[in-house]
Amino acid sequence: MLKVLRDLLRYDGRFRLAIILLGGVAAMVLLSYDSPYDPGKSFVVPWDLPPSREHLFGTTSRGQDLFWWLTFAVRNSLYLGIVTAIISRVISVLVGLTAGYRGGWIDRVLMAISDTFVVLPLLPILILLSFLLRDSMNLLNLAIILGLFGWSFDARLIRSQVLSLRERSFTRTAIYSGTSGFWITINEHLPFVLPIVFATTLNNILWSIGMEVTLSVLGLSDLTTPTLGTALFWANQHGALVAGVWWWITAPAVVTAILFLGLYLLFTSINEFIDPRTRLRLIGG
Amino acid sequence: MRKFILRYLIPRIIQYLTLIFVGITVTYIIPRLAPTDPVEAQVSMMIARGNTLDPQSVESMRAALTDLYGLSGNPVEQYFAFWGRLFRGDLGPSLNNFPTPVSKMIGQALPYTLRLLIPAVVISFIFGNLFGALSSYYPANRALNVLEVVGQVVRSIPYYIVAIVLLVVFSYFIPIFPFSGAYPIGTRPDWSSIDFILTYLEHAALPAATLILVGFGGWFVGMKSLTSNIISEDYVVYAETAGLSKNRILVQYIMRTAILPQFTALAMVLGTVFSGALIMEVVFGYPGIGSLAIRAIYNNDYSMIMGITIYSIIGVATAVFIMDLLYPLFDPRVRYQ
Amino acid sequence: MTLLSVQNLHAYYRTEAYGISRTVRAVDGVSFDLFPNEIYGVAGESSCGKTTLIKVISGSIKHPLKAFEGSVNYNFGDYKVDMLQISQSELRRNVRWKRISYVMQGSMSVLNPVRKVIKTFEDIVDTHEHITDKNEFLQRTRTHVNRLGLPTDVLNAYPHQLSGGMRQRVAIALATVFQPALIIADEPTTALDVVVQRGVLHMIKDIQATSNNTVLLVTHDMAVHANVADRVMIMYAGRIAEEAPTESIFNAPLHPYTQHLINSLPVIGEKSTKASLKGSPPNLADPPSGCRFHPRCPYVMDECRTVAPDLISVKERHRVACHLVKEGSQ
Numbered sequence: 001m002l003k004v005l006r007d008l009l010r011y012d013g014r015f016r017l018a019i020i021l022l023g024g025v026a027a028m029v030l031l032s033y034d035s036p037y038d039p040g041k042s043f044v045v046p047w048d049l050p051p052s053r054e055h056l057f058g059t060t061s062r063g064q065d066l067f068w069w070l071t072f073a074v075r076n077s078l079y080l081g082i083v084t085a086i087i088s089r090v091i092s093v094l095v096g097l098t099a100g101y102r103g104g105w106i107d108r109v110l111m112a113i114s115d116t117f118v119v120l121p122l123l124p125i126l127i128l129l130s131f132l133l134r135d136s137m138n139l140l141n142l143a144i145i146l147g148l149f150g151w152s153f154d155a156r157l158i159r160s161q162v163l164s165l166r167e168r169s170f171t172r173t174a175i176y177s178g179t180s181g182f183w184i185t186i187n188e189h190l191p192f193v194l195p196i197v198f199a200t201t202l203n204n205i206l207w208s209i210g211m212e213v214t215l216s217v218l219g220l221s222d223l224t225t226p227t228l229g230t231a232l233f234w235a236n237q238h239g240a241l242v243a244g245v246w247w248w249i250t251a252p253a254v255v256t257a258i259l260f261l262g263l264y265l266l267f268t269s270i271n272e273f274i275d276p277r278t279r280l281r282l283i284g285g
Numbered sequence: 286m287r288k289f290i291l292r293y294l295i296p297r298i299i300q301y302l303t304l305i306f307v308g309i310t311v312t313y314i315i316p317r318l319a320p321t322d323p324v325e326a327q328v329s330m331m332i333a334r335g336n337t338l339d340p341q342s343v344e345s346m347r348a349a350l351t352d353l354y355g356l357s358g359n360p361v362e363q364y365f366a367f368w369g370r371l372f373r374g375d376l377g378p379s380l381n382n383f384p385t386p387v388s389k390m391i392g393q394a395l396p397y398t399l400r401l402l403i404p405a406v407v408i409s410f411i412f413g414n415l416f417g418a419l420s421s422y423y424p425a426n427r428a429l430n431v432l433e434v435v436g437q438v439v440r441s442i443p444y445y446i447v448a449i450v451l452l453v454v455f456s457y458f459i460p461i462f463p464f465s466g467a468y469p470i471g472t473r474p475d476w477s478s479i480d481f482i483l484t485y486l487e488h489a490a491l492p493a494a495t496l497i498l499v500g501f502g503g504w505f506v507g508m509k510s511l512t513s514n515i516i517s518e519d520y521v522v523y524a525e526t527a528g529l530s531k532n533r534i535l536v537q538y539i540m541r542t543a544i545l546p547q548f549t550a551l552a553m554v555l556g557t558v559f560s561g562a563l564i565m566e567v568v569f570g571y572p573g574i575g576s577l578a579i580r581a582i583y584n585n586d587y588s589m590i591m592g593i594t595i596y597s598i599i600g601v602a603t604a605v606f607i608m609d610l611l612y613p614l615f616d617p618r619v620r621y622q
Numbered sequence: 623m624t625l626l627s628v629q630n631l632h633a634y635y636r637t638e639a640y641g642i643s644r645t646v647r648a649v650d651g652v653s654f655d656l657f658p659n660e661i662y663g664v665a666g667e668s669s670c671g672k673t674t675l676i677k678v679i680s681g682s683i684k685h686p687l688k689a690f691e692g693s694v695n696y697n698f699g700d701y702k703v704d705m706l707q708i709s710q711s712e713l714r715r716n717v718r719w720k721r722i723s724y725v726m727q728g729s730m731s732v733l734n735p736v737r738k739v740i741k742t743f744e745d746i747v748d749t750h751e752h753i754t755d756k757n758e759f760l761q762r763t764r765t766h767v768n769r770l771g772l773p774t775d776v777l778n779a780y781p782h783q784l785s786g787g788m789r790q791r792v793a794i795a796l797a798t799v800f801q802p803a804l805i806i807a808d809e810p811t812t813a814l815d816v817v818v819q820r821g822v823l824h825m826i827k828d829i830q831a832t833s834n835n836t837v838l839l840v841t842h843d844m845a846v847h848a849n850v851a852d853r854v855m856i857m858y859a860g861r862i863a864e865e866a867p868t869e870s871i872f873n874a875p876l877h878p879y880t881q882h883l884i885n886s887l888p889v890i891g892e893k894s895t896k897a898s899l900k901g902s903p904p905n906l907a908d909p910p911s912g913c914r915f916h917p918r919c920p921y922v923m924d925e926c927r928t929v930a931p932d933l934i935s936v937k938e939r940h941r942v943a944c945h946l947v948k949e950g951s952q
Contacts, residue, residue: 218564
């Protein structure tokens with residue numbers, strides 16, 4: 001594992017950049033635990049100050065220090081992304097493995113359902129759902145909802161991986177020697193499925209943080225919790241651009257872009273590393 | 286032909302019907318999970334906002350809401366009544382613009398969304414795929430490598446952030462494009478006037494650029510990875526060995542096959558692209574379905590949100606179905622099974 | 623006159639990724655000649671360098687493959703060329719398909735899956751002879767295909783509508799549109815069932831007999847060589863083990879590896895099981911010292927472990943690389 005990391009660091013520029021970007025994000029998360037300001041309070045600093053040495057990202061029209069406020073936003077957004085990813089991983093792994101191993105009509109039904117979720121325009125449905133649950137919406141509930149909707153594509157991916165594993169000879173050998181299906185799954189296949197699960201986790205975190213931004217901007221999340229989305233919501237509410245407080249919009253947008261780019265680069269770099277085809281192309285035979 | 290119908294057509298029709306069935310059923314169930322009585326909540330909200338409504342209107346609104354939420358009768362009856370209304374195309378009146386039907390308002394907003402969405406999807410699909418294939422076939426080309434970095438970056442970032450960045454850069458810091466709307470406030474749409482069409486295009490530039498950029502990145506990256514696999518296929522190696530020109534190989538041997546999974550992918554992401562268009566409209570204040578949705582959210586116009594959800598599901602499902610029906614025209618392997 | 627003269631050819635794959643660099647010595651010191659109007663067979667197990675050899679002599683060298691040493695010279699009578707020096711454009715203009723054509727390994731999948739067969743003919747003919755009269759082209763292609771015993775219908779079919787044997791015949795028809803001086807056929811019968819194999823081999827033989835060109839036939843199947851080839855070269859681990867006219871090699875094989883290959887052919891009436899070689903072909907990234915066959919050779923001597931045997935002529939047109947055989951013996 002350490003060796004893999006070292007190899008990736010040394011030979012993959014994308015991986016290096018991802019580590020740098022995500023390192024910055026992680027630093028912000030850590031700093032949030034030592035913030036001089038409470039993100040729930042407003043008018044603790046002079047308002048509408050442009051970025052300066054004292055206030056790195058400037059201050060908002062609500063009298064908050066934007067940098068320190070964003071440290072909480074990044075932390076909460078990541079928390080949401082990870083909880084969503086865990087929930088949707090459980091569903092996608094269960095559905096993917098069941099469909100792949102059982103095959104037959106179970107497979108067909110599960111895949112029809114997951115295809116449906118892939119194709120459905122989720123945003124309007126999520127808007128409807130969060131609209132109705134607006135009063136009881138908090139970060140955890142939003143994570144659960146996103147988790148329930150965000151599993152479909154990855155379930156299909158895991159299923160196809162299982163299908164290809166099932167055809168390999170060691171599975172056949174295990175079946176003929178009388179090993180039960182469950183143990184085949186745990187012992188033989190999980191090591192092959194796990195890297196894909198990991199890669200899709202990163203992708204799913206991206207998706208859920210993006211969805212949170214979208215729903216928050218529409219005013220459909222818990223607006224008292226600092227997140228990357230609510231940062232933009234409040235900036236819009238106060239007409240930040242019209243009032244000339246451009247940093248209020250720009251800072252969360254840039255931080256979001258850095259977080260996304262970092263996670264995405266990590267995802268493609270790892271994905272390429274675990275994809276046997278690209279490895280073959282790079283290393284040869 | 287029988288094989289084609291059995292193996293291709295019938296599964297697609299089933300998929301289409303499942304999609305609509307699941308989507309509509311989900312929208313039917315969701316309101317029933319809400320903790321409060323939605324009808325009374327809505328009515329009291331309307332009254333509290335001080336809308337001057339005579340008692341008769343309140344009563345008809347309550348009836349409309351009860352009907353809309355499908356709350357009369359037992360759940361099974363409610364469910365069938367819900368479908369019945371859908372088939373009649375009756376999604377009830379907008380609560381905010383009572384009694385204008387939701388369908389009518391969506392009908393007015395939809396052309397704005399489609400006039401942006403369709404060209405943007407077509408343009409990004411064509412150019413993303415073209416440059417993705419080129420970049421994989423000419424890996425040493427600098428300009429293409431720069432394009433790939435742009436594609437990778439833009440593709441990873443959500444629509445909303447791309448839209449915000451474009452807005453801040455090109456109408457705030459470098460004010461070359463208008464801030465919001467589809468045309469200046471106070472102008473009446475006049476499609477025979479060149480001036481109007483020009484301002485319309487000017488207003489559409491940044492919204493369209495958002496959709497095109499994000500789409501371009503996605504198609505570029507997808508096509509590149511597809512192409513890099515196809516390049517080592519036997520028939521491509523064979524064509525190279527036979528001395529065919531690079532252009533001919535790229536177009537007829539590589540792109541022609543690589544584009545097919547991209548068509549399928551297009552059908553898969555239509556829902557996401559549509560969602561992206563909605564959020565983009567919110568940023569640019571563009572008067573399409575997205576703006577309709579955010580106004581409905583601010584005004585608690587439940588029936589409008591319900592209507593938008595249902596229309597979106599049916600619209601996207603139908604678009605996907607049409608693409609599935611067209612697909613065999615491009616792929617002979619499906620056509621002659 | 624020789625058509626092709628290969629001298630001391632070394633072609634390696636060199637790759638580097640995640641800090642690991644490796645060199646696969648796929649062709650390591652190979653010399654042989656091809657003459658007009660013959661069927662020359664190349665035999666050997668998979669990954670012995672056969673396919674790499676073909677890539678080099680057909681001018682399809684692409685990274686990570688590189689020719690490090692040696693020469694590959696063609697003499698087409700009116701036109702001479704060094705395959706290791708030729709430019710890509712010249713290769714395309716003067717050599718590919720007009721003088722050297724290729725029936726690829728896995729010919730089943732060489733046809734573009736989303737275009738009709740006739741389109742592939744059109745692409746190839748148009749590339750080398752620029753089609754001006756479409757009707758004339760169609761007429762000529764139909765005649766060509768019919769002469770090879772294929773129905774005209776195949777031209778209007780998509781590849782997936784044709785059987786494997788039919789696709790293989792189409793690939794051969796494609797390789798012969800211009801009457802090339804050399805046809806390289808890489809495993810043309812592998813993955814076909816026996817009856818179809820026979821038909822395909824007949825087709826190759828007929829084409830060669832009528833147009834008197836040279837066929838370089840590569841296959842691991844010794845039975846095919848016995849039936850079709852005039853001369854046979856046996857490759858082992860990137861080197862030539864033995865080369866001789868088909869009759870000599872089947873009647874009096876000298877190299878232990880050749881003997882093994884021939885003895886493992888089934889003989890009608892024989893009931894005993896065949897002895898198999900111990901071990902597997904060597905890894906060409908790290909080949910054995912001395913004679914590369916020594917770890918598996920039943921007659922291995924001390925000399926074999928350290929000194930690589932030279933390829934020596936034992937008699938007219940018969941060469942072998944083995945310490946057991948001395949020059950001029952027999």
